[in-house]
Amino acid sequence: MDAGESRSSAFMARAIATLWRSLAGRRLTTLWRLARLVGPLVERLSRRERQVTRTNLAEVYPSRQPAERHRLCRQSLTHSTATMLELGFAWMGAPERVEAAILAVHGRELLDEARAEGRGVIVLAPHFGNWEVLNFWLSGHFPFTAMYEPPKLAPLDPIIRQGRERRGAHLVPTNARGVAALLKALKRCEAVGILPDQEPDWGSGVFAPFHERLAYTATLLPKLVARTEARVVTGVALRLPGKGYAVHFLAADERVYSADEITSATGVNASVEAAIALDPAQYQWEYKRFRKTPQEAEGRPDFKRFRLY
Known part of the structure; x- marks a missing residue:
């Protein structure tokens, strides 16, 4: 990156951080009203987000x-806009305000029971509702490690990292060192978070059905379960527009515990589907979940290969 690009990045980062700080103290009612104004503009003016969202919805x-x-x-797109506007609230808002905005927590007993049994907990956290609020709650109530x-x-890295770590979350890199940190946390009977709906690199996943369409899905989960006997739950922070959030923990589909990677990945996707069913509008459909295809995979030497380390 040359000096001009560096200055441009720094300026943009300062502008974004200033916006987050200015919104951090706003009421959730105000942020939701703003999202309702901006969301339709995003649909109208952002061709990429509109087309990907419509394509995904037609598929599922x-x-x-x-x-x-x-x-x-x-x-x-309105809910996705709300999530972006709420980042300052989740990362920079007074902790007591954010905690007070979490109006209900459903399924906490799943985490408590697992830890009482001497087991760690793997939280599948899909891009649904406000996942930063979920991180806030988890890191404030459990020893919590997540990949980052x-x-x-x-230039935004220290700002985002500080926001996510301010309640005690331990962020680890998305590489072998990070996987080792997840294993250690689970063996200490702690909670870890992984993203179940991001498309992994070739060689790090398998094709499994997601809403009856094959999606390339990460195979990290069965390896973590096999080595730690952790319990798996799905966690989301459902937005209650203008009011706050309801955190939901759902027991994962039993197939996630299978040693077979395709069966486990199928269980992961079924678990994400169950969370989406809470309110399909709150899922981030503008992500290209079906970008990789089985046809593209044929003949790749790394297609079936995945190493934990």
């Missing part, structure tokens, strides 16, 4: 009428 809900899917597209990949805009 083929039986729904086009008008219904278009409404869901707008609702989804620095943002493309490097």
Whole structure:
């Protein structure tokens, strides 16, 4: 990166951080109203987000009428906009305000029971609702470790890291060293978070059904379970528009405990589907979940290879 690009990145990072700080003290009602104003503009003006969201919704809900899917597209982009506007609140807002905004916690007993049994807990945290609020709650109530990949805009890294770590979360890199840290945390009967709905690199996943469509899915989970006998749950922070959040922990599909990678990945995707069913509009459909295809995989030497270290 040359000096001009570095200055540009630093300026953009300062602008974004200033926006987050200015929104951190706003009421959630205000942020939701703003999201409802900006969300339709995102749908209208952001061609990429609109097209990917509509394509994904057509793939996973083929039986729904086009008008219904278009409404869901707008609702989804509004919720995604709300999540972006709420980042300052989740990362920089007064901790007591953020805690007070979590109006209910459902399924906490799943985590408590696992730890009472001497088992760690793997929390599958899909891109649903406000996942930063979920991180806030988890790191404030349990020893919590999560993988973290620095943002493309490097000057934002210390700001995001501070926001995610301020309640005690331990962030580890998305590499072999990070995997080793997850294993150690689970063996200490702690909680760890992994993203179940991000497409992994070739060689680090298998194809498994997601809403009856094959999606390339990471195979890290069965290896963590096999080595630690951890319990797996799905965790989300459901947005209650303008009011706050309800944290939900759901027992994962039993197939996640299979030693067979495809069976386990199928269970992971089924677990994500169960979370999405709470409110499909709150899932981040603008991510290209079906980018990799089985046809593209054929002939790749690394297709079936995955090493934990």
